[in-house]
Amino acid sequence: MKLSRRSFLTGGSAGALALLAGPRLTTARGLLTEPKLDDLVKRALAAATKAGASYADVRVVRIRRENVSTREDRVERVSSSEDYGVGVRVIAGGAWGFAATPSVTAAAAERAAGDAVAVARANASLMKRPVTLAPVPANVDVWQTPLIKDPFKIPLEDKAELLLAINREAMKVPGIKFATSSYSAIAEWKLLASTDGAYIEQEIVRLGPANAATAVDDKRGEFESREYQLPPRQAGWEYIEGSSMLADARRVGEEAVEKLKAPSVTPGKKDLILDPSNLWLTIHESIGHPTELDRALGYEANYAGTSFATPDKRGKLRIGAPILTFFADKTTPGGLATCGYDDDGVATQKWNLIENGILVDYQTTREQAGWIGAQASRGTCYADGYGSFPFQRMPNVSLAPGAKERSIDELIAATDDGVVVAGRGSWSIDHQRLNFQFGGQAFWEVKRGKKTRMLRDVAYQANTIEFWTSCDAIGGPKSWWMGGSLSDGKGEPGQVNSVSHGCPPARFKQVNILNTNRRTT
Amino acid sequence: MLTQPEARRLVDRILTLASATRGTAAHVAVRSTREGNTRFAVNEISTSGDVERLAIELTVQFGQRSATAVTNQQDDRSIDDLVGRTLRMARLAPENAEQMPPLGRQTYVAARNAADPATARLTPDVRARAAFAAITAADAAKVAMAGFVHHGSRSLAMGTSGGLWAYHTWTSCGMSCTARTADGTGSGWAGLGSSRMADLDAAALARVAVDKATSSARPHKLAPGRYTVVLEPAAVASLLGFLIGALDARRADEGRSFFARKRPGTRLFSDAITLRSDPADGLLGAAPFDAEGFPLAATKWIDKGTLTALTYHRFWGGKQGKPPTGQPTGWTLDGGTATRDDLIKGVKRGVLITRFWYLRALDPQALLVTGLTRDGVYLIENGSIAHPVNNFRFNESPVQMLAGCDGLGATAIPSVGDFSELRVPLLRTHEFNLASISEAV
Numbered sequence: 001m002k003l004s005r006r007s008f009l010t011g012g013s014a015g016a017l018a019l020l021a022g023p024r025l026t027t028a029r030g031l032l033t034e035p036k037l038d039d040l041v042k043r044a045l046a047a048a049t050k051a052g053a054s055y056a057d058v059r060v061v062r063i064r065r066e067n068v069s070t071r072e073d074r075v076e077r078v079s080s081s082e083d084y085g086v087g088v089r090v091i092a093g094g095a096w097g098f099a100a101t102p103s104v105t106a107a108a109a110e111r112a113a114g115d116a117v118a119v120a121r122a123n124a125s126l127m128k129r130p131v132t133l134a135p136v137p138a139n140v141d142v143w144q145t146p147l148i149k150d151p152f153k154i155p156l157e158d159k160a161e162l163l164l165a166i167n168r169e170a171m172k173v174p175g176i177k178f179a180t181s182s183y184s185a186i187a188e189w190k191l192l193a194s195t196d197g198a199y200i201e202q203e204i205v206r207l208g209p210a211n212a213a214t215a216v217d218d219k220r221g222e223f224e225s226r227e228y229q230l231p232p233r234q235a236g237w238e239y240i241e242g243s244s245m246l247a248d249a250r251r252v253g254e255e256a257v258e259k260l261k262a263p264s265v266t267p268g269k270k271d272l273i274l275d276p277s278n279l280w281l282t283i284h285e286s287i288g289h290p291t292e293l294d295r296a297l298g299y300e301a302n303y304a305g306t307s308f309a310t311p312d313k314r315g316k317l318r319i320g321a322p323i324l325t326f327f328a329d330k331t332t333p334g335g336l337a338t339c340g341y342d343d344d345g346v347a348t349q350k351w352n353l354i355e356n357g358i359l360v361d362y363q364t365t366r367e368q369a370g371w372i373g374a375q376a377s378r379g380t381c382y383a384d385g386y387g388s389f390p391f392q393r394m395p396n397v398s399l400a401p402g403a404k405e406r407s408i409d410e411l412i413a414a415t416d417d418g419v420v421v422a423g424r425g426s427w428s429i430d431h432q433r434l435n436f437q438f439g440g441q442a443f444w445e446v447k448r449g450k451k452t453r454m455l456r457d458v459a460y461q462a463n464t465i466e467f468w469t470s471c472d473a474i475g476g477p478k479s480w481w482m483g484g485s486l487s488d489g490k491g492e493p494g495q496v497n498s499v500s501h502g503c504p505p506a507r508f509k510q511v512n513i514l515n516t517n518r519r520t521t
Numbered sequence: 522m523l524t525q526p527e528a529r530r531l532v533d534r535i536l537t538l539a540s541a542t543r544g545t546a547a548h549v550a551v552r553s554t555r556e557g558n559t560r561f562a563v564n565e566i567s568t569s570g571d572v573e574r575l576a577i578e579l580t581v582q583f584g585q586r587s588a589t590a591v592t593n594q595q596d597d598r599s600i601d602d603l604v605g606r607t608l609r610m611a612r613l614a615p616e617n618a619e620q621m622p623p624l625g626r627q628t629y630v631a632a633r634n635a636a637d638p639a640t641a642r643l644t645p646d647v648r649a650r651a652a653f654a655a656i657t658a659a660d661a662a663k664v665a666m667a668g669f670v671h672h673g674s675r676s677l678a679m680g681t682s683g684g685l686w687a688y689h690t691w692t693s694c695g696m697s698c699t700a701r702t703a704d705g706t707g708s709g710w711a712g713l714g715s716s717r718m719a720d721l722d723a724a725a726l727a728r729v730a731v732d733k734a735t736s737s738a739r740p741h742k743l744a745p746g747r748y749t750v751v752l753e754p755a756a757v758a759s760l761l762g763f764l765i766g767a768l769d770a771r772r773a774d775e776g777r778s779f780f781a782r783k784r785p786g787t788r789l790f791s792d793a794i795t796l797r798s799d800p801a802d803g804l805l806g807a808a809p810f811d812a813e814g815f816p817l818a819a820t821k822w823i824d825k826g827t828l829t830a831l832t833y834h835r836f837w838g839g840k841q842g843k844p845p846t847g848q849p850t851g852w853t854l855d856g857g858t859a860t861r862d863d864l865i866k867g868v869k870r871g872v873l874i875t876r877f878w879y880l881r882a883l884d885p886q887a888l889l890v891t892g893l894t895r896d897g898v899y900l901i902e903n904g905s906i907a908h909p910v911n912n913f914r915f916n917e918s919p920v921q922m923l924a925g926c927d928g929l930g931a932t933a934i935p936s937v938g939d940f941s942e943l944r945v946p947l948l949r950t951h952e953f954n955l956a957s958i959s960e961a962v
Binding site: 074075076077078079080081082083084085087095096097098099100101102103104115116118119120122123125126127128129155156157160164177178214216218221222223297298299300301302303305306308387388389391426427428429430431432433434435437439457459461463492493512514516517 | 560561562563565567571572573574575587588591594614617645648649653665669671697698701708776781879881883884887892893895912916956959962
């Protein structure tokens with residue numbers, strides 16, 4: 001059903017009435033406030049159709065950012081930005097075309113529509129298979145991040161004071177020479193309208209806090225840092241306000257000092273216990289990216305690479321132990337990739353990618369669904385701004401917890417000789433997502449069921465399938481924790497995506513532990 | 522895209538508004554771009570677009586308080602909002618003892634080959650023709666081709682309440698392509714960047730990628746270890762970037778970098794190694810000034826193997842009694858006269874590497890970096906290429922790469938993404954740590 005914004009607002013349809021009766025609009029924060037955009041999107045879609053587009057969509061996107069960064073006792077930078085514009089994507093002659101402008105007027109949007117069709121026509125003669133899109137209902141809706149305190153309305157002094165207080169706590173630790181902290185907020189507002197009837201307005205608010213402490217040993221000329229990340233989330237200021245960032249600041253400093261004094265790890269094969277604060281990134285790189293369908297079929301070969309998990313192996317390839325089920329989910333509360341609809345206008349959902357260790361499905365868009373015989377898209381299309389072409393981006397991809405309650409302490413207690421890794425360190429994985437090497441922020445030796453001392457210079461290196469197959473124990477539902485990144489890169493030109501990954505702690509048998517310190521090798 | 526007079530009017534308008542408040546100092550930067558790109562994969566065009574962008578950045582200072590805000594809208598209301606928002610934020614921001622005042626009038630070097638009119642006028646059909654050339658080569662060789670063609674026309678205008686005015690306009694472009702054999706065992710890459718589209722020969726790049734794909738198919742297994750390696754420019758550029766990033770004097774002075782105990786005058790490498798930056802080098806997308814409007818000068822950072830300079834921002838330079846350098850652009854590692862065959866001939870047993878992927882720092886103090894090889898790795902035996910081999914993960918440092926270097930070839934500007942800024946040579950070095958096998962192709 002096609003609706004205009006006005007008919008939607010006045011309740012001119014059953015769908016709109018249902019929405020007005022629902023909970024979401026009662027908490028809407030100033031959405032649906034720009035009537036001129038009705039005219040703009042209509043005229044842009046009409047211009048694209050008139051120029052010969054068989055499909056068109058228009059995105060009006062406004063991204064606001066705010067950043068505060070501090071170092072020791074001073075605020076290094078306070079900044080805010082707004083990026084606003086219109087992007088028009090079309091299919092003409094079976095090829096995609098795209099054009100975008102920061103001029104948010106109906107006339108400029110019409111010009112962009114014409115330019116997008118011209119781009120598509122320039123490419124059409126080279127198309128061997130015309131682009132086709134999986135069907136989608138004509139979704140008309142509003143979606144927004146549930147939050148209590150709009151971070152953009154919190155006084156700057158409050159944010160700066162919290163960050164400086166975190167630095168003060170860290171600097172109280174003897175041996176700490178440097179302390180940094182930062183906060184960023186991103187509000188992504190967008191209106192999507194398409195010739196297939198989408199009319200969807202969304203506002204997604206994400207927060208990214210971080211802090212770090214550095215200990216320096218002047219005599220030895222060495223230093224170690226401990227970076228600490230309260231996971232970025234889709235949330236309001238209440239998330240940071242209610243967090244333990246300040247309470248943990250001193251411990252962060254203490255761990256940096258302890259790490260500097262810690263012995264360098266002895267390399268070799270050991271049992272590896274990964275805290276969720278480290279494991280989430282391993283999931284991102286070794287499970288999230290390989291199950292992107294465009295990558296698996298060669299569409300990212302020139303930059304991000306391809307994948308070991310090709311569609312011919314679907315339903316057959318064992319990627320990990322039977323205790324492992326990985327699911328994709330763009331509905332997880334607080335998840336960075338969570339939203340109501342993707343940039344194809346497809347309602348978001350949850351589905352399994354790997355079930356009991358076996359590859360079962362992929363991340364898809366409307367264009368891609370048919371490539372693997374699916375009838376509908378999984379709803380993972382995303383563009384990172386008005387000027388970016390929407391394409392397949394990772395949803396939140398998570399490891400389901402084990403059925404039995406089990407904490408990381410219980411995993412440690414059951415381990416004779418191992419290493420515990422926490423926090424995000426250096427990470428690198430090959431272009432088919434097989435050979436990876438990950439570091440961390442804090443490492444502990446485990447002997448006979450106990451954490452004995454901190455270690456430094458640790459990285460683990462493995463082959464994705466061997467690694468996940470070696471997983472013999474995972475934590476339970478209470479140990480499940482969600483990390484994430486605001487800056488996952490993909491595509492040419494590069495685009496960023498925000499994505500969360502939840503997981504319990506997990507143990508891996510006899511993994512190759514490296515020493516990354518050139519000074520000791 | 523804004524013309525120079527339009528950009529000047531916009532900068533002046535904002536400076537006037539911001540300066541109307543007593544006690545303010547202001548810095549305005551206006552960046553305007555028009556970009557186009559075409560991607561292709563699986564031997565057809567996948568996505569393509571033309572995009573205009575604008576960024577109007579205002580920094581306001583009240584004494585030691587400062588804040589920065591950016592908008593991309595130039596209507597009166599948006600500009601008033603930008604100025605009001607920045608002033609409010611600056612008043613609220615805590616004092617920063619290191620805050621430097623905006624610069625006054627400066628003199629800049631003139632850039633060479635920065636803006637190419639033909640590249641500025643490029644249309645989607647030119648990109649489509651480049652993609653067509655690559656796809657045609659791939660179809661003929663029965664390989665799968667993916668690639669990227671991009672170009673941009675850009676301007677940066679800058680002004681301050683202290684009287685600075687700076688303007689630079691330039692073009693950039695690049696093309697890269699990756700060919701993969703049908704059996705999935707071979708992959709090859711080629712890519713170049715420039716400020717002039719006429720410098721890029723799509724068919725020639727495609728030929729290199731196809732040749733590499735077919736010649737790297739069905740690789741033999743080679744054990745990890747320390748090898749003599751011949752690195753093609755794309756590989757050199759990605760590893761060298763870590764060394765360039767570590768040249769910051771403050772981190773060195775604070776004991777937090779590879780250069781912590783190394784001062785200018787320290788001998789690091791052989792006479793063959795010279796690393797320089799040239800803000801007038803338009804082919805690299807270099808600019809004559811940095812983000813503050815600070816005038817950049819052509820500088821040798823490593824001269825014939827000796828560290829000669831570190832980068833100083835204004836505050837740190839003043840504190841240390843050193844002249845500031847600004848943030849350099851237009852980097853070149855000087856090359857030599859050897860051909861690829863010359864470098865290979867001198868190798869009894871070694872590895873030829875096309876490019877690296879997913880590089881990450883492991884140890885900032887040792888500048889140890891991890892990453893992987895991809896798109897064409899070959900065993901060299903007794904002075905010639907013997908056969909293709911598997912990919913590797915390496916754990917190595919750009920310092921070791923340069924310290925072990927005993928041969929340099931011609932330089933190139935490899936297009937490793939949608940931006941390129943390094944001119945680097947083909948390079949031979951020794952004891953390069955190929956630490957583990959990557960089964961990826």
